[in-house]
Amino acid sequence: MDILHKVFIDPFVQMGMAPDLLVQTLWDGLVGGVLYALIALGFVLIFKASGVFNFAQGIMVVFAALTLVGLHEQGVPAFVALGLTVVVMFMLAFGVERLVLRPLVNQSDIILFMATFGITYFLIGFGQLVFGGNPKVMIAQQLYLPSGAIEFKGLGGFVSLQKIDIAAVIIASVMVAVLAVFFQRTRIGRALRAVADSHQAALSVGISLEQIWVIVWFAAGIVALATGIMWGARSEVSFSLQIIALKALPVLILGGLTSIPGAIVGGLIIGIGEKLAEFYWGPLLGGGIESWFAYVIALGFLVFRPQGLFGERLIERI
Amino acid sequence: MRAPSSREAALGEVLLAVEDVSLAFGGVRALTGVSFDIRKGEIRAIIGPNGAGKTSMLNVVNGFYQPQSGRITFKGKERTSMRPYAAAEGGIARTFQNLALFRGMTTLDNILAGRALKMRRGFFWQLIRYGPALREEVEHRRRVEEIIDFLEIAAIRKVPVGRLPYGLQKRVELGRALAMEPDLLLLDEPMAGMNLEEKEDMSRFILDVNQQYGTTIALIEHDMGVVMDLSDRVVVLDYGRKIADAAPDDVKSDKNVIRAYLGEPHGVSV
Amino acid sequence: MQSVDLGLDTLPKLLIHNAGAIGGRSAMRHKDLGIWQAWTWVQMLEEVRAFSIGLAERGLKRGDKFTIIGSNRPRLYWAMCAGQALGAVPVPVYADAVADEMAFVLAHAEVMLAVVQDQEQVDKIIAVSDRLPHLGQVIYDEPRGLKDYDHSRLIAFEDVQGLGRKKLASDPECLQLWQAGVAAAKGSDLSVILYTSGTTGRAKGVMLTYENTIVSARNANAFDHLDQNEEVIAYLPLAWVGDYIFSYVQSYVAGYCVNCPEAPDTVVQDRREIGTTYAFAPPRVYENILTLTTVRMADAGALKRKVFDFFIAVAGRWGQKILDGEKVPLRARLLYGIGNLLVYGPLMNQFGLSRVRVAYTAGEAIGPEIFRFWRGIGLNLKQLYGQTEASVYVTAQPDGEIYSDTVGKASPDVEVKISDSGEVLYRSPGVFAGYYKDPGKTAEVLTPDGWVHTGDAGFFDPKSGQLKIIDRAKDVGRLSDGTVFAPKYIENKLKFYPNIREAVAVGASRDFVCAMINIDLTSVGSWAERNNVVYGSYQELAANPQVYDMIARHIDEVNRSLAEEEVMAGAQIRRFLILHKELDPDDGELTRTQKLRRGHIIDRYGPLVEAFYNGAATAEISTEVTFEDGHKGVIAARLAIRDMQAYPARAAKLERAA
């Protein structure tokens, strides 16, 4: 009974007793979730348009951030570096389409999936060769990103919000908004949506598949860059990040592989969920359950709602 | 070529009885109150215009679909819902309109796979694939070779079925079904997309199966000529309802049937 | 040499003897249900005995004739021996014979009983059964499709064996009786009647005694040192004396194993699996394999092709010498060695010939380059000359004395002489006992003192001392101006070109020689593909002008070579056409052994022959043809006729320069 008490009563008592901590945890979870969501967003963009399950999304985040910082280290002014990084991400997208996707066109999914592993390995090695393997500090203030924290009392304690986190949330929201508009309003955006449904439809809009692939991979690259900056600013720019990026997978399971809003919501659920779990239930298990909690949630989902929260239902016919 | 006398003799008691079966997907009604029976040793044809619910009927019979209402009695035992593997264990084999072969495996392995239920040697023996396990393999290989010989596909014995022309793949699929030594064999358009020669071969095989092994056969077919030659009795479905159930010649003259088919692009070719 | 030791003077006796002496060895194999089902001599004796006694149960008696119809299956061979054990006489019939032809033979031989392979043959027999008053039982091997047939006269092979086994089990005397019956038979007894689809007229039933066949077989085995370790593949027609001797008698005598292929079209594959050591085939077979090789190699990569051609050239240059054990320069030996590793070995292996010790070709002249090719890559290919009336062997080439244009020296125990008219005659223990129910014909062929008229014109080649066959004696005619005209000789020269499958030379008592050509669909077809010539049918391809040009080139070469032999120089080909259909045994144009029936063809295509000599540029022809399923139809066509240039004798070389 004691254990049941520990599991089902204590945590909530704690929440009630120290609402400030609760809010703090929720906020941290929210921010983490936003970043997961951004990575997941990258996955979704590519999966929607090219049906490729892009395992390299995580490393693309690291790579983008590394490039930015690395260039700046070489004495390139921050915003020029930012511009250059964007160019690099475009070149990456272009290269991927030319050297990987095109030769592998109409191969089975697993093959394309494996190919993105190849890309991952390449980027890891390449990134390290060029910029070195050791962690770097994000050039936050050079990019005029706020630092420091806002603290306010209340809730029987005080809650502190890192300004960078707030910025992250805002930027993320803006980016999602922009993407949404891009998909809904612009011709290319509509083409991309069409591709998701049928390739013929896309061609009818007058855009070749190759172009579309380049575009989505580029878009994913930009998202990755933004993510990298945010994440880098919060902690540091290092390759360990790519493992964390795998968290985007459970996010996708929740959100569904093809749904942008799904990615956002899923990200938030996972982010907040795992923070709460870690903070209130983690100690019971000796802590560190963050590392797998997300996946277990996903697992649960898989068994009961395989198509995710927003994904289209996949039905099998005989 | 087959004396009618022997046919009548072959017709035995009821093997499978379908009573008032209804099936619907969401709002769509696939089958409504269909009843008919299949008797031991006969070749039973199920015909009807596209979307008449023929395939759904087969899927109900071998457990892919669970009917919302109705009774199905197989070998005297009533059952409403069962999984396909249970149907297989019960002695129902099936081929598909659009092939369902194991493309990565050779003709031999595909047909051997059909013996899955007949092979019983335990996991341990499989590990060393020696003694009993090997003896079992050999014994079943022998049976399979008889089927291969029967279907005249010896030449493609060791070819991965993925590489075979369509007609041959159909044969291999039939072979896999035969390997199960079924009491009831369901054939879903066994001659779809075949040229005349292939059709003739396939008809011959179906007849020989029915005669040599006395297997009861229920088949869906569009080619009326084929149906008339092969089948002993014909069920006609239209929009999920049974509109006729009689001997081929009577069905041919049945006005409901003709009406049902007149609306059809490919009419009765008799 | 050897004569029959009286103990073993019949085939059933040999079977029993082998079962005792080498009982554990494989006697027969059959590729069936995916593997080689094998029978040892002991097992085979049991099978044969059971069937034999079953036959007796079914009323087969000494002296009865019974027929065997089907492809090479162990059970059909057993049936022969089983019948012979009862003193009955097997009369094998060509499985691809049309019902009518079959009816004639069966009626003429008064067969009481038939052992057939499958439904197809049963149907044929049923179709003509009203013409076969004597025929009773029909025993079938494969039950497939016969389930609903009226079984009052039909019975399955294993059921007959069942009868036999039951009898054996129930009645203790039965076995002794059977063995006594076997022992009672003598070497001089009639053992088999083989109907030769003679090149003219109706088939004649050649009667052979046990002695005939067994002595020939003994001598042949001794001649080529064949023993129980040989592996042969039985794929030639059962009804043909060649198969009877090679796949049956010689096997019983030597004790070697006979392998039956899975199906006629898997012979090459099956031969490869078995790896035969003793091979026999008409020239056509070696020719086809070679054609197949060239066709397949045409699709190979450039480099591979170069290598291949180079080493084949090496083989052509040195191979035969090496095979005949002559002295050759070391470099040649080395090259040949490499070639053997890279090309010859693998090639022989692909065709399952790498273990062959002796391979024979007979029945027709073989193309020199075909002959050279095979010997070049190390196949010990030899020629023999034989006849049904002689239990095959008349002459054969001893090892080391091989020539592409001779048929060898007189076989052991055989005397050969040339009559004044130039016809080849022979006398031997193998000489047949006469034509069944046809003393007249027998007298024509068989002289009182035992010499047989072969009907072939030939002479002994002075340099090699071996026999050379020019042509059928009666076919050697003369043109109106009296020059010698040996159609076969010319036809062979033509047929040596892979593109030409058959050729018919006409000209007897005419002013000049003309030729009707059958193109070879395999090689011309692949040529057409390579040069993207589109064609829908044989007829279309045959009418194609480009094909005509190609054939014209070949004929031109033939004319040149004819011009260089003064005897033949006058008989050059002046006009030719390509036939619109392939010559076919079903239309009586070829014999079952694929020999031309020239006379018949010339009648059949009379209009074409006329057109040859009235100078027309084209000719109308419509011929009745028989399709596989037996029903008849008519093919009509308008054929182009080409004129050819003739070269003055000996001046050919100059001409070529000009």
Place this chain on the structure above:
Amino acid sequence: MLYREAGQYKTNYAADMAVFPILQDRIGMLVILLVAFVVFPLAGSDFTLNAVLIPFLIFSLAAIGLNLLTGYTGLLSLGTGGFMGVGAYACLKLTTFFPNVDIIIWIIASGFFSAAVGVLFGLPSLRIKGFYLAVATLAAQFFLEWCFIRIPWLYNNSVSGAIEVPLRTFMGIPITGPTATSLTRYLVVLSIVVAMTWVASNLVHGRIGRMWMSVRDMDLAAELIGIRLLRAKLLAFAVSSFYCGVAGAMMVFLWYGGAEADVFAIDQSFLVLFMVIIGGLGTLIGSFFGAALIYILPIALRAIPAAFGLPIHPAAAEQLTFVIVGVLIILFLVMEPNGLARLWQIGKQKLRVWPFPY
């Protein structure tokens, strides 16, 4: 060309269904075994045995394990590392509790534990497929990793948090632990791998293998011929994890001689997956090819510059290998999506029909 098949005929089905029906193949196999068991032990340096052959064999075994699941049954798994870990830790606990039992027995036995875990995480496979299943196995991976770190009991509460392999002998000869020579360890590994490969080939060539492949090729049809999908899939998970578990145990006990949890991190899963894909899905020989390429290639790459006397920083070499491996993976996928095994087959076929092109 090397193949001379004339005269190789089968008079019974057993011979026809043999794994190596062709004489030349059997000879080749014998030669390979001879080299592995005799030549390498005699000629191989400590480095070759320790840093090349032992790991190559261990990875091959893991690859076979994953191949049984992914290649033969069509279930994608990213949990290989975790399952290997289970084997290693199970082995440690077993030999700690029963130090006197021969370690080889425990190495094998540890497979059963990972098999059990495998089945547990295989359960969702009935409902889900493809990437979704991959994520499910990721859950296994991370959960297991977490256990390896957070449960001190698993590594006997050693201060370092790492497995310390104790000395274990077999008939007086040290097999594990610091004093075990690389030769003995090589021979043990080799024997186990050969034996288990033989078993695997028996499985895939028999009824079980056909069952798995039919599930892979078309699960509906498989169910139709009477196969129970869940059983088949769970069996695949069990056997696969068993192989991975044994591989993991050998990795720690017969190769590293001690290891921390991160040995069994997600990267390990990916590495093995590459081996399977590059080697060829659904082929045993492919597993060896894949292991050779993915594992030995980097070693070679590092050796090359040294061979030319180029001073190259180890870290740089490390990174360079990443780049090259990445490129290679893509290259192979583009050239031959069916993996090295397919190339091997094609080559073999060419030799068999030589001199003909087909």
